[in-house]
Amino acid sequence: MKLDINGRQHEVDVPDDMPLLWVLRDVIGLTGTKFGCGMAQCGACTVHVDGQAIRSCVTPASSLAGKKIATIESLGIDGSHPVQRAWIEEDVVQCGYCQSGQIMSAVALLAVKPKPDDADIDAAMAGNICRCGTYQRIRSAVHRAAELSRENGNDA
Amino acid sequence: MTHESDTLAAPSRRRFLATSTALAGGLVIACFVPLGSRKLFAQEGAAPAPAPMDPNAFVRIASDNSVTVLLKHSEMGQGVWTSIPMVLAEELDCDWDRVRVLNAPNAAVYSNLAFGIQGTGGSTSTLECFDQMRMAGATARAMLIEAAARQWQVEAGNCRTERGFVICGDKKASYGDLADAAAALKAPANVRLKDPSKWTLIGKPTPRLDSLAKVNGTAGFGIDVARPGLLVAVLARAPVFGGKVKRLDASRTRAVAGVVDVVQIPRGVAVLARHTWAAKQGREALEIEWDNGAGASLSTVAMRKDYRKLAQKPGLIAREAGNIEAALKSSRKRVEAVYEVPFLAHAPMEPLNCTVEISEAGCEIWTGTQFQGVDQGVVAQILGITPEQVKIHTQFLGGGFGRRANPVSDFIAEAVQVAKAANKPVKLVWMREDDIRGGYYRPMWVSRLAAALGKDGMPSAWTHTVVGQSIAAGTPFAPMMIKDGIDATSIEGAADSPYLAAIPAVRIDLHSPESPIPVLWWRSVGHSHTGFVVESFVDELAHAAKTDPLAYRRQLLPAGSRNLKALELAAREFGWGKPLAEGHAAGMAVHESFGSHVAQVAEVSVEDGRIRVHRVVCAVDCGPVVNPMTVEAQMQSAIAFGLSAALHSEITFKDGKVEQSNFHDYKVLKFDEMPKVEVHVVNSSEKMGGVGEPGLPPIAPAVANAIFALTGKRLRTLPLSMA
Numbered sequence: 037m038k039l040d041i042n043g044r045q046h047e048v049d050v051p052d053d054m055p056l057l058w059v060l061r062d063v064i065g066l067t068g069t070k071f072g073c074g075m076a077q078c079g080a081c082t083v084h085v086d087g088q089a090i091r092s093c094v095t096p097a098s099s100l101a102g103k104k105i106a107t108i109e110s111l112g113i114d115g116s117h118p119v120q121r122a123w124i125e126e127d128v129v130q131c132g133y134c135q136s137g138q139i140m141s142a143v144a145l146l147a148v149k150p151k152p153d154d155a156d157i158d159a160a161m162a163g164n165i166c167r168c169g170t171y172q173r174i175r176s177a178v179h180r181a182a183e184l185s186r187e188n189g190n191d192a
Numbered sequence: 193m194t195h196e197s198d199t200l201a202a203p204s205r206r207r208f209l210a211t212s213t214a215l216a217g218g219l220v221i222a223c224f225v226p227l228g229s230r231k232l233f234a235q236e237g238a239a240p241a242p243a244p245m246d247p248n249a250f251v252r253i254a255s256d257n258s259v260t261v262l263l264k265h266s267e268m269g270q271g272v273w274t275s276i277p278m279v280l281a282e283e284l285d286c287d288w289d290r291v292r293v294l295n296a297p298n299a300a301v302y303s304n305l306a307f308g309i310q311g312t313g314g315s316t317s318t319l320e321c322f323d324q325m326r327m328a329g330a331t332a333r334a335m336l337i338e339a340a341a342r343q344w345q346v347e348a349g350n351c352r353t354e355r356g357f358v359i360c361g362d363k364k365a366s367y368g369d370l371a372d373a374a375a376a377l378k379a380p381a382n383v384r385l386k387d388p389s390k391w392t393l394i395g396k397p398t399p400r401l402d403s404l405a406k407v408n409g410t411a412g413f414g415i416d417v418a419r420p421g422l423l424v425a426v427l428a429r430a431p432v433f434g435g436k437v438k439r440l441d442a443s444r445t446r447a448v449a450g451v452v453d454v455v456q457i458p459r460g461v462a463v464l465a466r467h468t469w470a471a472k473q474g475r476e477a478l479e480i481e482w483d484n485g486a487g488a489s490l491s492t493v494a495m496r497k498d499y500r501k502l503a504q505k506p507g508l509i510a511r512e513a514g515n516i517e518a519a520l521k522s523s524r525k526r527v528e529a530v531y532e533v534p535f536l537a538h539a540p541m542e543p544l545n546c547t548v549e550i551s552e553a554g555c556e557i558w559t560g561t562q563f564q565g566v567d568q569g570v571v572a573q574i575l576g577i578t579p580e581q582v583k584i585h586t587q588f589l590g591g592g593f594g595r596r597a598n599p600v601s602d603f604i605a606e607a608v609q610v611a612k613a614a615n616k617p618v619k620l621v622w623m624r625e626d627d628i629r630g631g632y633y634r635p636m637w638v639s640r641l642a643a644a645l646g647k648d649g650m651p652s653a654w655t656h657t658v659v660g661q662s663i664a665a666g667t668p669f670a671p672m673m674i675k676d677g678i679d680a681t682s683i684e685g686a687a688d689s690p691y692l693a694a695i696p697a698v699r700i701d702l703h704s705p706e707s708p709i710p711v712l713w714w715r716s717v718g719h720s721h722t723g724f725v726v727e728s729f730v731d732e733l734a735h736a737a738k739t740d741p742l743a744y745r746r747q748l749l750p751a752g753s754r755n756l757k758a759l760e761l762a763a764r765e766f767g768w769g770k771p772l773a774e775g776h777a778a779g780m781a782v783h784e785s786f787g788s789h790v791a792q793v794a795e796v797s798v799e800d801g802r803i804r805v806h807r808v809v810c811a812v813d814c815g816p817v818v819n820p821m822t823v824e825a826q827m828q829s830a831i832a833f834g835l836s837a838a839l840h841s842e843i844t845f846k847d848g849k850v851e852q853s854n855f856h857d858y859k860v861l862k863f864d865e866m867p868k869v870e871v872h873v874v875n876s877s878e879k880m881g882g883v884g885e886p887g888l889p890p891i892a893p894a895v896a897n898a899i900f901a902l903t904g905k906r907l908r909t910l911p912l913s914m915a
Contacts, residue, residue, distance in 0.1 A: 050467075050469075051449060051450075051469070051470075051473075054467075054469045055469065058467055058468050058469040061416075061468070062424065062466075062467035062468050062469070063467060065418060066409075067409070067415075067416035067418070068408070068409020068410065069409070070413075070415075070541070070542070070590070071415065071468070071543065071621075072541050072542075072543070072624065072855075073624040073854050073855050074472075074623060074624055074625075074854075075624075075854055075855075075856070077624075077854055077855035077856050078541070078624075078855050080541060107409070108408065108409035109408070109409050111407075111408065112408065113408050113410065114408075115403075115404045115407055115408055120404075120407040120408060123403065123407045124399070124403045124404065124407060127399050127400055127403065127821055127825070128403075128407075129269075129400065129402065129403050129406040129407065130269030130270070130271070130825060130829055131267075131268050131269030131540070131541065131542070131588070131589060131590050131591045131592075132269070132402065132405075132406030132411050132588065132590070133413060133540075133541040133542040133588075133590030133591060134541045134590075135406050135407060136409050139407060157863075158863060158864040161863040161864075162862060162863055162864055164863060165541065165855060165860060165862065166541070166832075166863075167539060167540055167541050167591050167593070167832075167833065167836075167860065168269045168541075168591060168829045168832070168833075169828055169829040169830075169831065169832020169833055169835075169861065169866065170825075170828075170829070171832065171861075171863045171866035172828055172866050172868065172869055173825075173828070174863070175863075175866075
């Protein structure tokens, strides 16, 4: 099957029921997207499909032909994306394992709500678990990312 | 140190190397590690054996003036990747912006000085190596100065340093330029450490050094390791602890596309495949008949009944003063209560995993572990090689919380057994269900307390019977941690409670029933239950004495004590006694653990029968602070982790099987449940304590005490429930 991931075409030969998560991690080698639960309960595997945040651990790759998939790697390696910058400035991360998923959920939120309030953030981030308890700083970072995006001319 | 080049060549580090220069050359600091006879744990009989006086490498300076710190601790979120290099850099006087960090290999020289082996835990990291890292930095600086002095033919004493340069009059050379010459010098036996008043980095809020890698997806966790020819394995474990395979049919598994092999090891049946999905599908296709053994009848409902019964009679005495029976009998007012806490899984976000390659030379391991010093011995024993032949490439840990410090290295041993049986390089990955159901757990505990109150309302007698499995029993740690049948971790925070000093009749005793359920330290260990129990019970006594909980604690705690100072600070910052929003109430708790004193005041409400925690004010006295940002983050983190246990999490057994399986039924704190946490650090020059765990014990009792203040209902069982 053909997959459009981060703007690149990938031809993969995998079973139809194989979730996107394992195609990304084990076949293509994009390991920024994390495995946490395998049943859409923790959000560690969050990626975008046509701009929407989805849980890649329960989404068969075969259902994504012709769609645009974006992973944490699409935000760039230098940390200059407004959401990455906000995360760094707020010193959000601890173990860091859940943060790819947290960030992808936040990016998707800001794309539809450039100026989210706390309730918007609660709703958008409700499916992302962090065992280190960085929630409070994530909340601050989402607000900051919204500001940074506005300063940057809204490229989040 | 023969492993360094291997570690530096590890795949997750290549990106870094590509942007660095001449890392292999330059200065490798050899310095003698002074070993104090610290005694961090009460249960530790003797000081750890001195490490060999090997030259060791904690810092490297490359020709481009970049400084690489080799970190002997595992970064699992607690911030050592930043705080420990800060200590070294303070003395080295280098440019902080040029500091990079690498995981040290496993070697005796990287031992945790509190443990005597390499490992991260017990909230020891920063305090155990504080002097060692200062020495390493100061030694390197002295050698760089000496190199410059020789080059310029001046007195070393006339040279100074500034942000990575040695300066003497109009002469100036970078550390990078001096590194090769300095490396050829003999390390000085004595170096002078900076006076704390001159510190510029220690104590300064410093952002984490691992942020970028953790926001762009490049941070290398164990589960991300890729090696040529590496197969992914998942293991079918017996559904009941102690169970064994009776009959196995793997024919359907072998037919699954991508499955390469099926092997049996002591704990179950491993399916090896080209990718995780195939391994998982293959495991589901296994037909296994298990002999569940003696554990098959086990249930936590029955165990709790047994524990409650045991709690009615005294166990082994851990602490005794006065005549407790007489004091209770003759009391005019008596308060009694039974508290219960469940088994808990650590459930770190990164499921356990371990990558193994066995070769003629030995064995290489890539994993996130807290216990390299134990792991290398376990691996060596399985393979019949020496511990020195085991090379551990420590990765970032996607959470640890104690789970990755296993006295029998369970998740590493399994992976080595699979790689050995299959004779192939293997990455064994636990599914979340394996993590929830495969052990190891924080023990279930039942506590019975009774106190007699005198005329003044203060306790004249206090007894506390603890019932729960020993964590150390049956492990190599038993001789060190169990004295006269008492596992110190079972009663820590109870037998040494500061409230007891002023009480004439005291008895703390312990029952340690056995079960097939594997138990382990879980963030704050014994304090995770004793903090809840003791601080709830003190609150009960305060109410029985019709005294404000703060005033009551003021009377019970020694004046000027660190606990009391922390409590006063938290109460003041919270605004204790001031009116709260309609339907809200506050509760407090203070507890010492791991050498730090933490007080918390929680503001709660109950909405539709659901407990909501709105705000937590936390005050911590951990002695001198290296990075205030780390302390704040660790308090927030421990409060969140503790709230998971206070409000949601519980592992139960029925017919020998764990009833929970994933985050839908092993519930943890969610985003919208996170209270606003305000952290205040006591300005303290007392002895340095840890910060990874001490923020946890006070949160459950603070919330439970607030619920009592709000509803009059005393909740004595975790997770707290209004039902």
